[in-house]
Structures are given as C-alpha cells and as structure tokens.
Amino acid sequence: MGAPTGGEKASFGAAITGLGLVTPAGIGVKENWDRVTSGRSCATADEPLGGLPAGVTCRVPGFDADALLGGFSAWGFDRFAQLAIVASRQALADAGWDPARWDGTRVGVVLGNSLGGMQSLERQHTALLERGPRKVSPLTIPMFMVNMVAGHVAIDIGAKGPSEVSAAACAAGGTAVGTARALLRSGxxxxxxxxxxxxxxxxxxxxxxxxxGALSGRTDEPGRASRPFDAGRDGFVAAEGAGVLVLERTADARARGARVHAVVRGYGSASDAHHPTAPDPSGQGIERALRAALADAGLGPSDVDHVNAHGTATVLNDAAEGRMLRRVLGDRPLVTSTKGVIGHTLGACGAIEAAYTALAVAHHCVPPTANLTRLDPEVEIDVVGGAPRSAPIDVAVSTSMGFGGHNAALVLTAS
Incomplete structure (x- = not known):
C-alpha cells in the first residue's frame, strides 16, 4: 500500500473488491442479483403507514437488527444506520478484509444519505408531545443526525481515516463513491x-x-406501481435500503490477490441551477456530469455498453434523462432502471445502483426494467424490459439526479 504514482493518476481506477447490499430485493448480494434480474417488483401495500393515500413502498424484508447486529448494539441506532452497518460488514467480508488486521488510519468511510434518522425523530417527537420531555431519549440527536451513519460505520469497522457523509439528495450515493475514489487517488x-x-x-x-405529487398513485396494484420509462408512469415508489462498496487502488487489489468486481474509472458531477425539486427538462446538468465522468475515464460516448439510469418513474425525470441519454450516447447502450424492482431508495440509490452496475459488468448481463409495457415515445433509447439481456459489457455508466439539482455520474469498466 502507499501513495499512487503519477502514471496511476493519469488514468486512475478504483477497484471494487467488496459489495454489500441490504435492499427490498433481499439481504445479500446474491439475493439482490437474483431479484433484480427476475424483473419482479418488491412493492407492496404498506399497512404501517395507516392508510395514507400513497401507501405503497418497498421495505427490506426480514431485517432483524437484533440478530444481525446484536440486541444491545442495535437499539441505539436508527434503522438507516443499522442497514449501513450490515451492508458494510457484508462488503468487507466479500473483499476479504479483516478490520482487526488492517491499519485503520489508512481506511476511510464515505456514505450518502438524504433524510437522516427520520424514524427516530418522528418517534421521539411523538413521545415529547404525548408524554412530555422526560420521555425523550437522550440518544435522539445522535440517532437522527445525518453524519452519524459514517461515524457509526467507522466505529464498527475501526476506520480511522476520513469519515464523511454526502447529502446530495438522491445523488448522494453516487457522489459518495466518487468522493471515495478521490481519496484513493490522492493517496x-x-x-x-x-x-x-x-x-x-x-x-x-x-x-x-x-x-x-412525486409518488405513484397505483395503490390498487402495488406490484405495477413503479414503471420507469413507461408511457404510463405516474411517480416513484419510496423505498429503503443500503449499498456499500469497498474501493481500493487497482494495483493494491491485484497485489493482495483480491477479486475485482469492476473498476470505477470516472466520476462527474454538476448542478442544474434550475429548480428545488424538478429536474432541468433539458437534462443539461446530468449531461455535464456524464460527459465529465467519461472524460475523467478517458473514454468516449461510443465506448458505453450499458447504463443503469436514475429512472425514477416520474414523468419529468424519465423524459429529461431519456432525451439526454439519446443525445449523448445514442441508442446503442443497453439501459435499465432497477427502481422498477426495488423502488426509489433516495440517498442510497446511487450506491445501490453502482453495485448493480458492477454486477452487470461482472456477469455480462443487464437486468430488466420492471413494469415496462410501453416505452414512452419520447424516450428513444434501448431500455431493457421483460427479461434480462446478456451482452458483453466492458464500459458501463450509472447516473443519479437529486432534489436541489444535484447530478452525479460514474463510469465503471471490467478492468
């Protein structure tokens, strides 16, 4: 290990040596890949929401925090931190790293999140209103603060290097991966x-x-509610989840004989400067991010084989992103939105989708976009639907767009 050489900086690749996934598609990488390639939606009617008009969600199935983290350890964490800790442990095990045997001062943590510990915040606010201030937990602040998830993971794995959180809304996960790559590149x-x-x-x-008006209104058919790029889409299905990647310099990964799922070769980000919640209909912000990521990777639009699109299933997002992808990449890349299966995990989606993109590269397989029955005629790109499609994938892109006009793009390669 050590600082990268000048040659490495010229075309820098961050090897993805570990993956951890805790999503509505399951707890574990295999469970996730099996479900997303099946094209079966995870959305269900959500009874705990008490009959809200938008009561369709995608929750992580069978997540037992006591069993996975230990009862005493789990009770002081909000669920968003619990999911991240479990996914981080999975990723480290997949990468073959034992935190007891590394130099923690050379290990960093960068995680994306948008809303923090909302479950704890709402629960404690209810306690305050109904039972008074003496019933508010002294752990309330550390349970809902956004930054604490990086702190909790760093404590859990003994990472003593930089520890930070990207809060770039739904581009947070992608931004976190790009930031992590920069930490490796800098040495x-x-x-x-x-x-x-x-x-x-x-x-x-x-x-x-x-x-x-962001959510799908298909409460009578939850499994068909999330419809990315479909002409009949009417909003996204909210979801929860965590995706974690272990990144190392490619030379270091090879030196220790690690398996490399894929390599993060490029990253770009840009702002719409357009509207607090609506994407720029021209797609110029995400276009700048994508072109920057390709330039960073030393690749051109014609090199891209596959795109894991942001594809939220909202009317405005999918139209703007679809037009942008056609303008920049043409209709050659195989495009998917895995939000059709797992819903929209907000600040986690960019990282989860980066993991799915790495798996697509490794397996030479593009998951289908669930519920795609009639492609929006404005979306003139090759969106995979119905069944997974096998194809050589040497270069893949993952795009993310968030409230506030945040945009992020990652370029992944096979080596």
Missing part, C-alpha cells in the same frame, strides 16, 4: 468503504412526498 487512503443508506418510510415523509 490519503488505501481502502475506502463507500456507499449510501436510507430508511425514511415514515408517515410524515410519505405524506410530504405524496403532497408533492
């Missing part, structure tokens, strides 16, 4: 645990998103 870290997490399926959040 500050030898290993970075990077990703994103979100668990904000609460009455307040769902009511607010519903009031904005």
């Amino acid at each position: 500050v870290c030898d290993v970075v645990v990077a990703g994103g997490t979100e668990s904000a399926l609460t009455p307040l959040v769902l009511a607010a998103l519903g009031k904005m």
